[in-house]
Amino acid sequence: MAEFAMDGGCTCGTVRYRLLSKPMFVNCCHCSWCQRETGSAFVINAIIEADRVNLTRGEVAMVETPSESGKGQKIARCPICHVALWSHYNGAGPRISFVRTGTLDDPAFCPPDAFIFTRSKQPWVVLPDHIPAFPVYYDLRNQWPADSLARRKAVRDETPAGGS
Numbered sequence: 001m002a003e004f005a006m007d008g009g010c011t012c013g014t015v016r017y018r019l020l021s022k023p024m025f026v027n028c029c030h031c032s033w034c035q036r037e038t039g040s041a042f043v044i045n046a047i048i049e050a051d052r053v054n055l056t057r058g059e060v061a062m063v064e065t066p067s068e069s070g071k072g073q074k075i076a077r078c079p080i081c082h083v084a085l086w087s088h089y090n091g092a093g094p095r096i097s098f099v100r101t102g103t104l105d106d107p108a109f110c111p112p113d114a115f116i117f118t119r120s121k122q123p124w125v126v127l128p129d130h131i132p133a134f135p136v137y138y139d140l141r142n143q144w145p146a147d148s149l150a151r152r153k154a155v156r157d158e159t160p161a162g163g164s
Contacts, residue, residue, distance in 0.1 A: 007056070008104040010078035010085060015058035017085065019099065023048045024148035026101065028112035028131075030121035033068040037075075038084070041122045045087070045098035046110045049155050053086060053097045060085060095155045114143055 009016035023046035034043040060076035067073050071090035076097075077083060086099040101110040115121075115133040127133050132143065140149065 006104060006106070006109055008085070008099070009057070010081050010083040010103065012078060012081040012083075013057075014080045015060055015078045015083075015085060016056045018054050018056050019046070019048060019104075020052040020054060021048065023099070023110060024151050025144050026110045026113045027098075028115045029117050030115065030125070031068055031117035032120045033066075034117075035120075035122075037065065041125050044101040044107075044110070044112055046101050046104075047092075048097050048099060049151065050088065050095050050097045053099060093156070095158065096152070114138060 004019070004021050006019040006022075007016065008019070026044060026046045028042050028044045030042045035041060037043070059079065061079040062074045063077050064072060064074050067089065069089075069091055073087045073089045074094075075087045076085045078085065083103060084100055085103050086097045088094050088097060092098075101107045104110060112131055115127050115131060116137055117135070118127065118133045119135040121127070132138070140152070144152070
């Protein structure tokens with residue numbers, strides 16, 4: 001893994017974290033569930049291996065919430081200001097984190113690689129032409145770079161601690 005660091009944290013400063021590598025991919029999700037959970041028109045998630053998200057200060061509270069897939073997610077929140085820092089979607093597993101790019105010190109570092117669930121985007125949101133947009137989701141093999149697919153495969157192929 002190359003030398004890399006990108007810091008972020010919650011609003012009150014209780015929790016700070018560092019990304020140890022560039023994200024595998026960045027989605028901007030316009031689904032109605034993300035809109036409701038964030039109180040915004042969309043959420044931007046940087047997808048990265050969970051072991052490459054290191055807490056540098058504080059601890060997070062893991063909050064289980066439902067999701068449109070029915071599989072749910074666990075959201076890592078600051079226990080004081082309750083800002084959502086990242087999620088673990090049950091469909092992706094606990095070894096993949098979806099970091100809320102708005103909590104990075106420099107959110108501009110992680111622009112979206114794709115817009116997803118645009119079928120439910122707010123009509124006043126205008127998407128740029130140079131970023132792929134999908135009514136629902138996309139085929140990872142066709143959108144993710146080869147190195148990101150290899151990283152994802154490596155994480156998914158790991159044997160869980162204490163089991164198979």
